[in-house]
Amino acid sequence: MSKAAITKQNIIEQAAILFNQSGFAGGSITDLMAATGLKKGGIYNHFSSKEELAIAAFDYAFSLYQQRYRHVLRQHRHSVDRIQAIVATFCDTVYEPLLPGGCPLLNTAAESDDTNPVLRDRVRLAMDQWRGMIRRILQRGVRAGEVSPDVDTETLTSILISSMEGAIMLTQLYEDTVHIARVREHLVQYMEQLRL
């Protein structure tokens, strides 16, 4: 990597941490200057706007989750095991966060949905990917006779993601992992009941 590429990557990583904790509106370029040790010009040399930087930071944050899922999914073949592994991996990030500040999808969705259509569309794309990953595993599971054919895969995908995202919100709000631990256990058991 060139020195410029290393600097750019460092800005993205620091911005991901800042925006995930303080939000896009709440996280200032002054904060980012402090975190990176760069001057304003040194940041805007790499990004044409705060929004462009926010998108790069969000994409980076989401990529951390994708990498972790890919790694975990390599270890499981049965569809129920794979969904349980996704649930466990997502929920266990509270003990070993990929980024401080909770889930970047939830945080960025809650902030951008009414105010920032460009960023919101980026969150939609990321959520589409996450939903697609879960739905495809469930669909294959039904076809392979591993998952109960009574399952509506779209509905179960919405339920799994909603429960996990809401639980991470409660855990962040209370600084108490009990909520995510309860939802993790519930969803793992729920999936077990659907195993054929």
Place this chain on the structure above:
Amino acid sequence: MSKAAITKQNIIEQAAILFNQSGFAGGSITDLMAATGLKKGGIYNHFSSKEELAIAAFDYAFSLYQQRYRHVLRQHRHSVDRIQAIVATFCDTVYEPLLPGGCPLLNTAAESDDTNPVLRDRVRLAMDQWRGMIRRILQRGVRAGEVSPDVDTETLTSILISSMEGAIMLTQLYEDTVHIARVREHLVQYMEQLRL
């Protein structure tokens, strides 16, 4: 109400709408001046700081939900009916919003958890009340023999709230009520299975 009290109440209501959509950091006093038709001094005449106003706006937003729940709960006696009514009421706010911008608990939690301990503590208090309402109904239901005694009331409370909050996030993100409709149906059925 005095003219001053009416003005103050109007500021609170407009601030609740603004902050629920744009966030506390994203919603500016300039926006609030436009929404209320007041000058800056006319706003700060009633509130010593933006934070004090944010707390009043959050409390007002939450009170709208409390009023709706109280109204709905008067119509149901059986504990399972009561929980199902809470789920239906919460989920159906997407068709008839109490406030634009989604759930004020989720929005304010996601924004304040890492950055604004005063506002975060207010959200905790509100969430404590919501959790307490659901948990007490479940506990009475177990004692009255209306709800399966196998239910861990604390766990079920976390699961119900997490699912609903996550679903409202998805619905706001996609501007598509299908996610909350799926979770509503799932939770109503899930509660039905616990009915004795």
